[in-house]
Amino acid sequence: MCGICCSVSFSMEGFSNDLKEDLLCSLKRRGPSSSKQLFRADLNYRCLFSGHVLHLRGALTAQPVEDEWGNVFLWNGEVFGGVKVEDEENDTQIMFTSLSVCRNESDILSLFSKVQGPWSFIYYQASSHYLWFGRDFFGRRSLLWHFNNLGKGFCLSSVGTQTFGVANQWLEVPASGIFRIDLNSIAISRCIVLKLYPWRHGCKNVGEDANNLLPISVDLPTVVSVVTNEAKLCLEKPVIPLNMMLPQAPLESHCRSSSGIPPTRETLEAFLTDGHMKKVVEQFIHVLSVAIERRVLCVARDENLTPSVASQMCNRKANVAILFSGGIDSMVIATLADRHIPPGEPIDLLNVAFISKEEIRPASRNEKRIKQTNHCETLCREFSRNAAAAHPGTNVPDRITGRAGLKELQAINPSRTWNFVEINVSLEELQQQRRAQIRHLVQPLDTVLDDSIGCAVWFASRGSGWLVTQDGVKSYQSSAKVILTGIGADEQLAGYSRHRIRFQTLGLEGLNKEIEMELGRISSRNLGRDDRVIGDHGKEARFPFLDENVVSFLNSLPVWEKADLTLPRGIGEKLVLRLVAVQLGLTASALLPKRAMQFGSRIAKMEKNTEKASDKCERLQVFP
Incomplete structure (x- = not known):
């Protein structure tokens, strides 16, 4: 993973030999392993390339990389398939070598169509004065653009600046395809033309679709325009189209929970008695297990440690962490990750809770109770004792389900060291870190939901919290460079309440369209x-x-094999994933209903209770 940036100027007066300090600092935070800058100059333009690398696989390769022909490449991605990368090789160098031998546009598009994994990139093609850039189909890696209103230059970057007093004009580069800019022509015309090579199924009859280009152009300065490339070339979408098939006859469920009776594990097990459904579940386990295996093994590890020696090292550090609520998504990820991560290596389970200042540090088991507590605090501490873990914050829903999930994982593999990291955030720290750092990262997104999720994920992924062990409580800082997250499960498997509403009003056809829309906008x-x-x-x-x-x-x-929304919450949504959980041996977590992160972590209760998720969030604004 990297922080990449390219600043282009068509005017000497606007050209700087370095990036702004705040932008450079943010890029370096993303890539602490190496930093490098590179200049390219022509009669009509100046380019500053800046690369900052987080080393994770193969030999450390500083960026930007350049070749003998003057081409420059910045890569923020991981190749997990499609393009061959050996264990000892670095994917940045492999991608650059492959690009250097591309003879034309079609070759470049063919290469990026093959790549499986997240990516964003910037590629300067010296001979043609072209600048290519873009994000993968799902937009799993950030890339922003900022255009000067007078056409004097533009900037591409993984993150934006934090400048006060100037309207924020950074926007996300749409994950609509790959863009190409002819730097020479811009210098002459002073009009920036973005040529788009869009994602398509089959790449047939690609035309100038104004409806598709309008959302890209709407917020750009007037000197910037977006057009489809003249050759009508495109990238091949990396996934097959969504199955929109509807049943020919009314469906018969394998089990119907009686009204008022909560679903049980037996409810789910009844589905697995059907041979076809069980085969679907086994196929899902296989394909998801392979995906997780790729993501937990592509990490630099100490190769000198044999499994027998490593298993005896009580202080061995975790290389992989999981954003962990104890819900169905994170539990399945943790269970499958356990199959592939070396046996002697701990796994960090990052569990975030937003709680009052007094409860930031967990109480040890031997810590004396404070006599003067209000009723709520007393109940909270009593609950903790009954759960055999007398530490506060247990009234936060994700902390409760997280601890329960930890016990399930320990039962499945008691020999694994599961580091359940309790990350407790006070209102004071939330506000301080939001002002200093988080709001600048969340932008250009600006809703209350973006604030809640952005802050929760920032604190969780920081990994600074507490471990509660038999020996007491100790502070802990996760060393894991790779963090697995369950995003994408709800969007594909009808996990949100809006899916149920759409199904109730428009049936399976409406549910299919909602899932299609969710995947289309996830970037x-x-x-x-x-x-x-x-x-x-x-x-x-x-x-x-x-x-x-x-x-x-x-x-x-078909949609009815993924979810059955005639069944109650906690079973009908993400049905196929719940069946996977049962097949993997999980128990209570297989029946947990969906709980949004902002409510499970209680961040939504910290400041204003009357806000709507879609409201513009004042707390994210850089300006007073």
Whole structure:
């Protein structure tokens, strides 16, 4: 994972030999392993390339990389398939070498169509004065652009600046395809033309679709325009189309929970008696397990440690962490990750809770109770004792389910060291870190929901909290550079309440369209923001539910095999994932209803209770 940036100027007066200090600082936080800058100058333009690398695989390769022909490449991605990268090789160098031998546009598009995994890139093609850039199909890596209103220059960057007093004009580069800019022509015309090579299925009859280009152009300065490339070339979408098939006859459920009776594990087990459904579940387990295996093994480890020696090292550090609520998504990820991470290596389970200042440090088991407490605090501490863990904050829902999930994982593999990291955030620290750092990372997104999720993910991925062990309580800082997150499961498997509402009003056809819409907007709604927030700690977000093979598998299934929203919450949504959980041996977590992170972590209760998720959030504004 990297922080990449390219600043282009068509005027000597606007050209700087260095990036602004705040932008450079944010880029370095993303890539602490190496930093490098490179200049390219022509009669008509000046380019400053800046690369900052988080080393995770192969030999450390400083960026930007350049070749003998003057081409320059910046890569913020991971190749998990499609393009061959050996264990000892670095994917940045492999991608650059492949680009250097591309003879034309079609070759470049063919290369990026093959790549499986998250990416954003910037590629300067010296001979043609072209600048290519873009994000993967799902937009799993952030890339922003900022254009000078007078056409004097522009900037591409993983993160934006934090300048006060100037209107924020950074926007996310849409994950609509790959863009190309002819730098020479811009210098002459003073008009910036972005040529788009869009994602398509089949790449047939690609025309100038004004409806598709309008959303890209709407917020750009008048000197910037977006057009489809003249050759009508495109990238091949990396996943198959969503199965929109509807049943020919009314469906018969394998089990119907009686009204008023909560679903049980037996309710789910009844589905697994059907041979076809069990086969679907086993296929899902396989494809998701392979996706997780790729994401937990592509990490630099100490190769000198044999498994027998490593298992005896009580102080061995975790290389992989999971954003962990104890819910169905994070539990399945943790269970499958356990199959592939070396046996002697701990796994960090990052559990965030927003609680009152007095409860920031967990209480040890031997700590004496404070006599003067209000009724709520007393109940909270009593609950903790009954759970055999007398530490506060247990009234936060995700902390309760997280501890319960920890016990399930310990039962499945008691020999694994599961580091359940209790990350407790006070209102004071929330406000301080939001002002100093988080709001600049969340932008250009600006809603109350972006604030809640952005802050929760930033604190969780920082990994600074407490471990409660038999020996007491100790502070803990996660060393894991890779963080697995369950994003993508709800979008594909009808996990949100809006899916149920759409089903109740428009049936399975409406539900299909809602799922299609969710996947189509996930790049602009979630992933760029989460990449910026997690990357700020010098860590890399990895999304197994958005692996290309996982998405293609789920897209191949008819909607009724993924969810049954005639069944109550806690079973009907994400049904196929719940069946996976049962098949993997999970118990109570398989039946937990969906709980949004902002409510599970209680961040939504910290400041204003009357806000709507879609409201513009004043707390994210840089200006007074």
